[in-house]
Amino acid sequence: MAGMATHVITGAGSGIGAAVARRLHARGDDLVLHARDAGRAKELAAEFPGARTLVGDLSDPDRLSWALSHQTLPDRVDSLLHSAGVVDLGPVGDLTPKTWRHQLNVNLVAPAELTRLLLPQLRAAQGHVVFVNSGAGLSAHA
Numbered sequence: 001m002a003g004m005a006t007h008v009i010t011g012a013g014s015g016i017g018a019a020v021a022r023r024l025h026a027r028g029d030d031l032v033l034h035a036r037d038a039g040r041a042k043e044l045a046a047e048f049p050g051a052r053t054l055v056g057d058l059s060d061p062d063r064l065s066w067a068l069s070h071q072t073l074p075d076r077v078d079s080l081l082h083s084a085g086v087v088d089l090g091p092v093g094d095l096t097p098k099t100w101r102h103q104l105n106v107n108l109v110a111p112a113e114l115t116r117l118l119l120p121q122l123r124a125a126q127g128h129v130v131f132v133n134s135g136a137g138l139s140a141h142a
Contacts, residue, residue, distance in 0.1 A: 006074050006125070008118060010034040010058065010111070011084030012044060016132050020081060021048060032074050034058075034084070034114070058084055058110035059102055068117050076125035077118050082111040083132040 007024050011017030012033045025031055031051035035041035041053035052074070056067035086106045088099045115122075115129050122129065 004029055005078035006030040006032060006076055007079045007081060008032045008034065008054070008074070008077050008114075009081045009083065010114070011082075011132075012048070013040065015083070016134070017081070017083030020083065020132070021051075025051065030074070032077075056114075058106045058114075059086075061105050061110040061113045064110060064113050065117060073118070074121055076127070077121040078125045078127045080115060080118055080122060080127065080129045081132060082114070082130065085133070 004027075005024075007029055009017055009021050009024075009031060012021035012031070013035075021031060021033065025048050031048055032054055033041075033044040033048060033051050034054050034056065035044055036055070036057050036059075038055055041055050045051060045053055052072075054068065054071055054073070056064045058064075084106065086103055088095065088103060090099075111131065121127070
């Protein structure tokens with residue numbers, strides 16, 4: 001039986017994203033789970049029977065358009081839940097441009113690009129885009 005709503009979720013494999021995916025799956029909603037690669041997509045599909053997957057590497061946002069163009073996107077997206085994220089903690093003096101770029105790509109550029117690519121489906125459903133963030137950053141230590 002088809003669910004009430006369709007949700008695209010990044011970061012459904014762990015943490016907050018997994019908790020949200022479990023709740024929506026239990027409710028009977030349709031899930032489209034984003035995975036970084038085909039192996040991870042298989043794991044997510046096994047964990048959430050009936051869920052669809054989309055594969056694309058968030059650390060390489062320039063290739064997301066190409067990756068999604070080779071996959072079947074949902075007709076409508078009621079919510080796009082960005083819960084994937086990375087953090088490389090360390091003193092600013094020790095962080096390289098490569099480290100900064102990786103964090104900015106996964107946490108900022110890729111979510112913006114994924115949102116752009118799914119705008120027609122979000123608009124069709126008058127859907128919502130939700131950015132989920134850990135509260136850990138509120139009490140980061142030096």
